[in-house]
Amino acid sequence: xxxxxxxxxxxxxxxxxxxxxxxxxxxxxxxxxxxxxxxxxxxxxxxxxxxxxxxxxxxxxxxxxxxxxxxxxxxxxxxxxxxxxxxxxxxxxxxxxxxxxxxxxxxxxxxxxxxxxxxxxxxxxxxxxxxxxxxxxxxxxxxxxxxxxxxxxxxxxxxxxxxxxxxxxxxxxxxxxxxxxxxxxxxxxxxxxxxxxxxxxxxxxxxxxxxxxxxxxxxxxxxxxxxxxxxxxxxxxxxxxxxxxxxxxxxxxxxxxxxxxxxxxxxxxxxxxxxxxxxxxxxxxxxxxxxxxxxxxxxxxxxxxxxxxxxxxxxxxxxxxxxxxxxxxxxxxxxxxxxxxxxxxxxxxxxxxxxxxxxxxxxxxxxxxxxxxxxxxxxxxxxxxxxxxxxxxxxxxxxxxxxxxxxxxxxxxxxxxxxxxxxxxxxxxxxxxxxxxxxxxxxxxxxxxxxxxxxxxxxxx
Numbered sequence: 001x002x003x004x005x006x007x008x009x010x011x012x013x014x015x016x017x018x019x020x021x022x023x024x025x026x027x028x029x030x031x032x033x034x035x036x037x038x039x040x041x042x043x044x045x046x047x048x049x050x051x052x053x054x055x056x057x058x059x060x061x062x063x064x065x066x067x068x069x070x071x072x073x074x075x076x077x078x079x080x081x082x083x084x085x086x087x088x089x090x091x092x093x094x095x096x097x098x099x100x101x102x103x104x105x106x107x108x109x110x111x112x113x114x115x116x117x118x119x120x121x122x123x124x125x126x127x128x129x130x131x132x133x134x135x136x137x138x139x140x141x142x143x144x145x146x147x148x149x150x151x152x153x154x155x156x157x158x159x160x161x162x163x164x165x166x167x168x169x170x171x172x173x174x175x176x177x178x179x180x181x182x183x184x185x186x187x188x189x190x191x192x193x194x195x196x197x198x199x200x201x202x203x204x205x206x207x208x209x210x211x212x213x214x215x216x217x218x219x220x221x222x223x224x225x226x227x228x229x230x231x232x233x234x235x236x237x238x239x240x241x242x243x244x245x246x247x248x249x250x251x252x253x254x255x256x257x258x259x260x261x262x263x264x265x266x267x268x269x270x271x272x273x274x275x276x277x278x279x280x281x282x283x284x285x286x287x288x289x290x291x292x293x294x295x296x297x298x299x300x301x302x303x304x305x306x307x308x309x310x311x312x313x314x315x316x317x318x319x320x321x322x323x324x325x326x327x328x329x330x331x332x333x334x335x336x337x338x339x340x341x342x343x344x345x346x347x348x349x350x351x352x353x354x355x356x357x358x359x360x361x362x363x364x365x366x367x368x369x370x371x372x373x374x375x376x377x378x379x380x381x382x383x384x385x386x387x388x389x390x391x392x393x394x395x396x397x398x399x400x401x402x403x404x405x406x407x408x409x410x411x412x413x414x415x416x417x418x419x420x421x422x423x424x425x426x427x428x429x430x431x432x433x434x435x436x437x438x439x440x441x442x443x444x445x446x447x448x449x450x451x452x453x454x455x456x457x458x459x460x461x
Contacts (some may be wrong), residue, residue, distance in 0.1 A: 003121055009025055009423060011024075011452070014049070015425060023182070028149060030148075030203060032061045048074045060147060061088060065182065072093075098130045101126045105120075108121065129233070138159045160169075161197055163186060163187040163195060166285075180247065183208065183413065185212070185403065189405070192299070193260045199359045207413070207414060208444075215428070216407075217428060218407050221406050236271055239271070242326060243323075244327040246334070248357070248369060249330050251332035258330060262276060270346050275311055275327040277331075278311075278331070290304045350394055351391075358397045361401060362402075415442055420445070421449065
């Protein structure tokens with residue numbers, strides 16, 4: 001449109017993949033980064049967004065949509081490189097960041113001990129970083145104007161409920177009436193705890209849309225209640241036969257939702273009351289869920305996770321104790337990454353004929369969790385070349401309690417917001433390509449971009 005502001009978009013990570021999410025916008029001289037994530041399966045420089053792309057760019061703000069690793073874990077590296085950046089997030093994301101970034105210090109130090117190109121961060125640096133995060137509540141508006149901003153009109157920032165995890169938000173940037181909307185990780189449907197996303201009522205010009213569940217295969221994903229019934233039936237089957245169940249979960253979001261689901265099923269007498277084992281970072285985050293329940297987008301603010309009885313997993317002396325009576329174990333990481341507690345438990349569980357491993361979310365195709373989730377009794381699996389071979393003796397069941405919108409819901413986002421331009425990010429090639437073909441049919445006026453890392457896209461020039 002004639003006379004409209006110039007907006008530049010560049011992906012530094014998260015283009016054609018789920019991980020290292022980081023997107024650069026230049027709005028008439030104001031430089032804004034959307035998220036600063038780390039790839040959960042990679043280490044060192046390979047795990048980070050390519051910050052060299054913006055070395056000489058206008059750079060003023062970094063907006064964090066939520067506190068999952070693939071959206072926030074690279075923040076300490078970013079601030080080390082660009083210490084003048086102003087960080088903005090919801091109050092809940094700031095609280096979670098304090099826990100997760102401190103928790104990552106020793107992990108990152110170990111990963112980078114032989115890396116000459118990248119220095120690890122310490123607890124003092126995390127402390128200072130988190131203190132500098134400026135918070136913005138959902139529904140409030142903040143004016144942004146960078147050092148080289150070329151107008152007396154500021155960029156207006158507003159957060160919307162994203163329905164993904166505690167503190168998650170979608171980001172609206174309004175400049176001279178040109179509206180850019182970044183969904184972050186968005187879920188239109190309610191989970192057991194978290195209520196669904198709230199979309200703006202206005203039309204947007206530029207939509208930056210996640211596409212995690214956008215593939216054709218993902219169109220058949222069952223809804224939460226359907227999965228709940230299948231989940232309950234499988235728990236009953238395993239526990240009646242004297243078995244225990246391992247459920248790998250992410251400490252943030254998935255742990256709280258599955259814990260809430262188990263409590264709901266027990267309260268409704270759909271499953272027996274079984275011991276639940278958990279511990280570590282997930283328990284600290286759970287206290288934040290309870291503490292923020294009246295000011296968050298939750299289905300039932302009166303429900304407290306702390307009321308659910310559970311045993312401390314980290315006080316168990318031998319994994320054999322977990323099979324003395326039918327039990328449920330919630331342990332991270334959700335993808336059973338090598339070296340994590342869930343990975344060590346899984347190796348033990350695979351040999352237990354009465355046991356079962358239930359996977360409840362997305363698995364990166366190259367993660368140990370993906371290998372386990374796609375195995376069955378009698379299969380032989382090997383996690384590393386030359387490593388120990390395991391014959392699967394336990395039951396393996398897959399469930400999808402997704403914290404992301406379904407493929408149909410992603411199209412609804414585009415239909416409702418009627419964008420002029422759509423940027424498809426945060427998904428594999430199948431998800432992005434299938435989403436693009438559906439959006440072309442349902443929002444034919446929209447121009448669709450599939451960003452490549454480092455390639456600048458100029459709009460309204």
